[in-house]
Amino acid sequence: MKSVKIAFIRHSVTEWNEAGRIQGHFDSPLTEYGRELAAGWRNVLxxxxxxxxLTSDLGRTIETANIITEGLKLPMLxxxxxxxxxxxxxxxxxxAELHEKFPGKLDKEVARGWNFTPxxxxxxxxxAARSIKALEDGIAEIIRNVDKDEIKILAVAHEGTMKTVIYKLLDHDFMPEKKKRIKKRRLHWLNWxxxxxxxxxxEKL
Known part of the structure; x- marks a missing residue:
């Protein structure tokens, strides 16, 4: 059986990140600082x-991956x-707008841990379920197309996606009193x- 190592990172800084806006399935481009930051990650990665x-189909992950792999012709899904x-x-x-528009709702949902639902x-x-399935489906396609026994993949995703995947694999809870396991702008290594x-x-990027 082939073995796969996955470098799992979040996209770089976007305009909405800097404005403090929730992106979800909406999108905004990387800032100039975000593009510089992603370029600097090449040294570590x-x-x-x-x-x-592997990336999501949202522009901020694709842009981050394109910057990191600039000049290389790597298959990208x-x-x-x-x-x-x-x-x-x-x-x-x-x-602030969320608290004003839906008073008390955010705190109530945070207290529900894994059941947090906007x-x-x-x-x-x-x-977590659809993100893990997407990773496994992407890995399976790469395995079919890369003729190596040991394969290395870069996966660029989102903070929420990464947390749910990693917390699921750790059997860790999202309750507010539980220690957070993911630090900002770090590199995480998965195996398949x-x-x-x-x-x-x-790991530091």
């Missing part, structure tokens, strides 16, 4: 050592299943040997 790339958690009616709002949006359980597992988390 060594993109020439990868065999393929854009997977809708790797999109950010769908924040429904909360998409496009700042936290209005008309998606809960974390469903986000018939099923996904975690190798190590939170």
């Amino acid at each position: 060594e993109p020439e050592t990868f065999d393929a790339v 854009h997977l809708p299943g790797l999109r950010e958690q769908d924040w429904g009616e909360w998409s496009g709002l700042t936290t 209005n008309a949006g998606e809960n974390r359980i469903d986000c 040997n018939g099923e996904l597992s975690i190798e190590r988390l939170n």
